[in-house]
Amino acid sequence: METEITLVFHNLGLRSFIEVDLCARCPRQDDKGCCGFYSPVFYPTDLVYLYINEPDLLRHIFSLDHLTILDASVTVNNVIDGESYRCRFHSQAGGCTLPQHLRESVCRHFVCAGIGWMEEDSLQDWRRFFDDLTDYEIETNNRWSEILANLGITLRRPELRDRFFSELVKLYRDNLDNLPDFIKSMPEEETRTLRRSLVFGTEWIL
Ligand code: SF4
Ligand code: SF4
Numbered sequence: 444m445e446t447e448i449t450l451v452f453h454n455l456g457l458r459s460f461i462e463v464d465l466c467a468r469c470p471r472q473d474d475k476g477c478c479g480f481y482s483p484v485f486y487p488t489d490l491v492y493l494y495i496n497e498p499d500l501l502r503h504i505f506s507l508d509h510l511t512i513l514d515a516s517v518t519v520n521n522v523i524d525g526e527s528y529r530c531r532f533h534s535q536a537g538g539c540t541l542p543q544h545l546r547e548s549v550c551r552h553f554v555c556a557g558i559g560w561m562e563e564d565s566l567q568d569w570r571r572f573f574d575d576l577t578d579y580e581i582e583t584n585n586r587w588s589e590i591l592a593n594l595g596i597t598l599r600r601p602e603l604r605d606r607f608f609s610e611l612v613k614l615y616r617d618n619l620d621n622l623p624d625f626i627k628s629m630p631e632e633e634t635r636t637l638r639r640s641l642v643f644g645t646e647w648i649l
Contacts, residue, residue, distance in 0.1 A: 445640050450560055452569045453543075454629045456622055457488050457583070459576055460543040460551035463558065467538070470557060470647035475524070477555055477649050478533040482521045483547045486584040487591075490517070491611040497545055505604075507531060514597040515588040515607075548580050556648040563637055568629070575625045587614050 451462040469476035485493070485504065493501040504510075504517060511518035521528040532540050543551060552573050554560055561570045591597075596607045641647070 445638050447636050447638055448558060449634060449636050450554070450558075450566075451632060451634045452572070454572065454626065454631050455544060456626050457576075457580060457618075458492060458544040458551070459573070460546070461554055461560075461573070462543060463554055465558065470641045470643050471645070471649075472643055473527075474535050475527075475529055475533055476538075477553060478530045478539060479524065479527045480521075480649065481530055481549065482518050483530065483532065483550055484516055484518045485547050486516050486580070487587045487611055488580055488584055488615075489547045491608065491615040493545065494608045495612065495615070500541075500545060512598050514599060515584070515591055517598065548577070552577065557642075558637075558639060560637060566635060566637075569633070569635075572625060572629050575623075579623060579625075583618065587611065590614065 446465075449464040453460050453462065466476065471477075471479075473479065490501065493504070504519060507519060509520045509522070511520060519531050521530050530539075532546075534540050539546065539550070541550075560566050591607060591610060594606075594610060596603050596610060598604060598607055
């Protein structure tokens with residue numbers, strides 16, 4: 444069965460994301476799709492955005508159990524759910540409980556291989572954008588993590604977390620004033636469609 448799939452590309456700098464209408468009727472038909480396999484990892488670019496804009500959500504993340512807290516990242520580990528797993532932010536009723544711009548980068552950029560939008564000739568401009576963005580996020584997170592480490596600040600020690608965030612806010616504000624050209628040159632939002640033959644259950648490739 445061939446169906447039309449709509450992708451909306453949102454260019455919000457470090458909060459960019461891809462919206463896919465197929466997710467609401469995911470061909471996996473297991474109520475969790477790709478969210479049954481992933482544990483989101485929040486890096487400095489995510490953490491500082493939540494600190495400034497969504498402090499309640501940040502507090503909620505740190506209050507969860509089974510976290511993996513490293514020097515500059517927090518992993519919210521998934522839990523066993525039937526034959527597979529389930530992300531802690533996933534609800535059986537409505538999918539991810541986080542608005543897309545508040546998710547970490549994999550969850551903002553990921554589109555399953557079954558849709559395979561990156562292979563489309565007509566979408567190569569957005570492919571380059573998200574490739575460049577991924578590299579830029581990794582480079583920014585590594586740079587900020589190194590600066591914080593050199594200051595002796597780590598998330599592993601709860602008493603240093605206020606300092607972690609106050610230093611991070613300074614780095615974040617400098618970054619906002621110096622966004623790279625590849626972000627400034629793409630539109631803020633663009634809708635594209637493609638057609639795919641759907642297969643169901645585990646035949647649909649993640
Ligand atoms: S597997 Fe694909 S269609 Fe299903 S929720 Fe994930 S990205 Fe959406
Ligand atoms: S944070 Fe949301 S999008 Fe990411 S794995 Fe969890 S439920 Fe899915």
